[in-house]
Amino acid sequence: MASCSPSVSLQTLSIDDLNDVLQLLKDCDFPDKEWMTLGLNLGLTKNTLDSIEANHPRDVHRCLVECLSKWLKKADKVISPTHETLSTAARSIMEIAVAEKISERKDQEKINHVLALSIFDSYYSKLLQTLSDPATMAYKLHKEGVFEREVLERIESESSSISKQREILLDSLKEKVVAQYTCLETFIISLCKFTDDTKEGLAMKKDYEANGIKIQSERQLEENQGLKGSVLYNGILYHQQKEVGCWETTLAVGKDANALIQHIKSTFPHAEQDTSISFTFTQPNGILELKLSPVGRVPCEYGWRLDPKQEPMQVLQSFVDNALMGSCSMSVSAKPGVATEPIRHPIKLLGIEPETTIYINRQPPPSPSPAAPLEKKISNESILAMHKYEIGGCSDYGSQVIAEESDRIKKNLKLTPKLMQSLVEREVIKEEIRDFFNETYDMTDNERMNMLLSFVKAAVKNDGDNFLFFLEAMRDQDSAKANELADDLKEFHDDMYRNDLPNAFVDGKFVYLDY
Numbered sequence: 135m136a137s138c139s140p141s142v143s144l145q146t147l148s149i150d151d152l153n154d155v156l157q158l159l160k161d162c163d164f165p166d167k168e169w170m171t172l173g174l175n176l177g178l179t180k181n182t183l184d185s186i187e188a189n190h191p192r193d194v195h196r197c198l199v200e201c202l203s204k205w206l207k208k209a210d211k212v213i214s215p216t217h218e219t220l221s222t223a224a225r226s227i228m229e230i231a232v233a234e235k236i237s238e239r240k241d242q243e244k245i246n247h248v249l250a251l252s253i254f255d256s257y258y259s260k261l262l263q264t265l266s267d268p269a270t271m272a273y274k275l276h277k278e279g280v281f282e283r284e285v286l287e288r289i290e291s292e293s294s295s296i297s298k299q300r301e302i303l304l305d306s307l308k309e310k311v312v313a314q315y316t317c318l319e320t321f322i323i324s325l326c327k328f329t330d331d332t333k334e335g336l337a338m339k340k341d342y343e344a345n346g347i348k349i350q351s352e353r354q355l356e357e358n359q360g361l362k363g364s365v366l367y368n369g370i371l372y373h374q375q376k377e378v379g380c381w382e383t384t385l386a387v388g389k390d391a392n393a394l395i396q397h398i399k400s401t402f403p404h405a406e407q408d409t410s411i412s413f414t415f416t417q418p419n420g421i422l423e424l425k426l427s428p429v430g431r432v433p434c435e436y437g438w439r440l441d442p443k444q445e446p447m448q449v450l451q452s453f454v455d456n457a458l459m460g461s462c463s464m465s466v467s468a469k470p471g472v473a474t475e476p477i478r479h480p481i482k483l484l485g486i487e488p489e490t491t492i493y494i495n496r497q498p499p500p501s502p503s504p505a506a507p508l509e510k511k512i513s514n515e516s517i518l519a520m521h522k523y524e525i526g527g528c529s530d531y532g533s534q535v536i537a538e539e540s541d542r543i544k545k546n547l548k549l550t551p552k553l554m555q556s557l558v559e560r561e562v563i564k565e566e567i568r569d570f571f572n573e574t575y576d577m578t579d580n581e582r583m584n585m586l587l588s589f590v591k592a593a594v595k596n597d598g599d600n601f602l603f604f605l606e607a608m609r610d611q612d613s614a615k616a617n618e619l620a621d622d623l624k625e626f627h628d629d630m631y632r633n634d635l636p637n638a639f640v641d642g643k644f645v646y647l648d649y
Contacts, residue, residue, distance in 0.1 A: 147215045149206045155220070156202065162235040168227060169198035175223035177211040178204055243315075250315035253341050254308060257334065261304055266330035267391045268299035270368055273412030274324045275303075277366075280310050280317045283488070293409050318342070330392060367415070367454065369422075369483075370394050371408040371492055379468040379499035385481075385492070387422060387449045388459035397458060408495065413486040415451045422449040424462050425482040434572045436550040437473030440494070441465040466496055473498040475551045531630045532594040532601030535623055536587055543623075544583045546615045547608060556607035562593050562600050601627065 147155065164172075173183045182204055190196040206215050217240045225233035265271065272289040275281045285306045292298040310317040322342060325335030368391040373381045388394045391410070398405055415422070424447035429440040442464045449460040468477070479494045536543070547553070554568045567589055571582065593600040608620040 147206055147217070149203060152199070152203060152206055155206070156199065158217075158236065158239065159198075159232070162232045162239070164224065164229060164232045166194040166198045168229065169194060169201045171227045172198075172223055172229075173201040173205065175226040176201075176205045176215075176219065177213070179210045182210055247315040250311055250318045250342070253338060254311050254318055256341075257338055258304055258308075261334065262297075262300050264331070264334065265300045265303070268296060268303045269293065269410050270366070270391050270412045271321075271324060272299075272303050274366060275307070275321065277414070278320050278324070280320055281306060290409070290411070365389070365414060367413055367451075367486075368394060369411045369413070370398065371410075371494075372398055372402070372405045373408060373466075373496070374402055374405045376465075379470055379473070381466045381496060382443075382463055383466050383494055384461050384463040385424065385449070386459050386461045387454055389454065394459055409492045411483070411490060411492065413483075413488065413490070416485055416487050420451045421485045422451070423447065423484045424449075425484055426464075427480065429477075429479060433549050433551045433554045433568070434475040435473075435477055435479065436475070436548065437469040437498070438477045438479075438496075439465070439467045439469075440479060441467075466494055468496065468498040470499050530595075530598075531627050532598055532604075533591045534630065535601070535627045536591050536594065536604075539623060539626065540584075540587055543587065543619065544580065546619045547583075548611075548613075549579075549583055549586060550611070553607060553611055556610040557590070557604070560603040560607055562603050562607065563589050 170183050170187070173186075174180065178201065183201065186197050186200045186204070190200065204210070205212055208215065217236060221233045221236040221240070224230075224236060269289055272281060272286050276283065276286045285302070288306075289299050289302050292302065307317065307321060319342070322335055322338045325331045326339065327335075367387060367389055369385055369387045370391070371383065371385050373383050375381050386394055386398065388397075391412075395407070398407060413422075424442075426440065426442065426447065429435055429438055442462075444462065447462045447464070449462055454460040466477070476497050477494060480491045481494065482491050483489060549571070554563075554571060557563045558565055558568050563586075571586070574582075577585070590600070590604050594604065602624075605620040605624055608616040
């Protein structure tokens with residue numbers, strides 16, 4: 135990751151500042167051949183310096199690099215490596231001009247630092263109201279080394295509130311300017327590129343340079359930060375409702391975020407804009423690919439469908455470069471009365487930097503009112519009471535029944551949100567297991583059901599009563615197939631029990647044994 139342009143630090147230096155210190159000495163015309171006397175005056179011992187010379191004979195620049203590295207790592211007698219001690223050491227070896235240039239540079243940096251903060255503070259309130267596209271700005275600052283990925287993700291997560299995005303961006307930028315004032319230069323140059331922000335950008339640039347601080351040219355800044363030739367693109371996910379429980383969801387891609395927004399508003403005035411992203415293509419004439427995992431595998435997506443309008447789901451960079459925008463669309467639908475949970479389905483975006491994942495977020499339509507009130511669920515305590523004088527749940531038999539009848543269970547039992555919730559409420563599985571199934575997209579339906587049955591078998595082995603609760607969770611589904619399956623599994627379990635313990639009964643009834 136590139137970083138902001140180096141400035142003279144106001145604090146103790148570390149090995150991370152090696153390149154900046156070397157550049158500073160180069161700018162001040164320090165002669166590399168004086169590296170040893172400089173090292174002695176910086177607090178390094180002669181033994182250390184002799185070792186450096188022995189390792190790099192006749193290479194004075196490499197010796198200077200190693201000397202400064204030792205100094206920045208506080209080797210030998212070094213206490214606190216700062217620009218002040220560097221200037222003092224240069225003065226001690228009669229490099230007066232170098233020492234004065236370091237001091238002048240240091241003093242000017244302090245002045246620039248104060249001025250930059252003052253300019254930023256004077257524009258803060260206005261930018262808090264007018265900054266046009268904080269998400270795209272955040273991405274540019276991330277690419278240019280000002281923001282870490284964490285800041286970018288925080289801003290992207292507030293896509294529904296541009297005012298919150300502005301606040302996060304400006305507060306995060308203030309922290310960076312406090313640490314490194316040249317980060318404000320990067321922000322000003324980026325601001326001038328945004329059509330709706332050019333006025334503020336130019337005004338800040340004028341105030342900045344009026345105080346004697348020269349901003350690097352855009353070309354120099356891009357070369358320093360490794361961005362030469364990169365082009366920023368923007369994407370906006372939006373939804374058009376076609377009918378109740380059915381939407382057309384589109385990812386639109388273009389160079390100008392504002393033009394994209396205006397196009398969507400004018401062409402689809404009732405569309406709901408969702409996630410916005412900024413990115414670059416990883417290859418020349420690149421391809422943005424939308425990678426979809428199958429819909430409906432996780433329990434919370436039961437009853438949902440997602441149908442791509444084209445295969446493969448791709449947006450070509452060459453097409454976007456020659457048109458206003460490129461796009462990919464898909465149909466998203468929820469079956470009334472079946473889809474009962476909100477969908478949050480991931481779409482991986484490949485072929486771009488940074489690779490990212492966006493989500494389709496939709497709410498299911500209201501379920502139709504049932505013709506008759508649903509019966510209240512039978513509690514676990516009631517289930518145990520009902521089976522007190524008949525064969526109950528034995529851990530060995532219960533887990534064996536599940537293992538032997540697994541194919542039939544997988545064929546007749548749907549892994550729905552209602553089933554998962556019943557298993558949680560009846561304490562057969564934990565909430566963490568339910569959440570795992572709702573958040574894991576890279577398993578097939580068969581793999582998913584196999585894993586669920588393994589959790590259920592483990593619960594039954596631990597406590598035989600869980601077999602009865604598992605059967606009751608099936609009955610909670612109000613499905614004829616599930617009810618029949620539960621009855622058959624119970625009968626299979628009881629037959630195994632009778633065959634192994636033919637005399638375990640009292641007064642003609644089989645007795646429930648607590649295992």
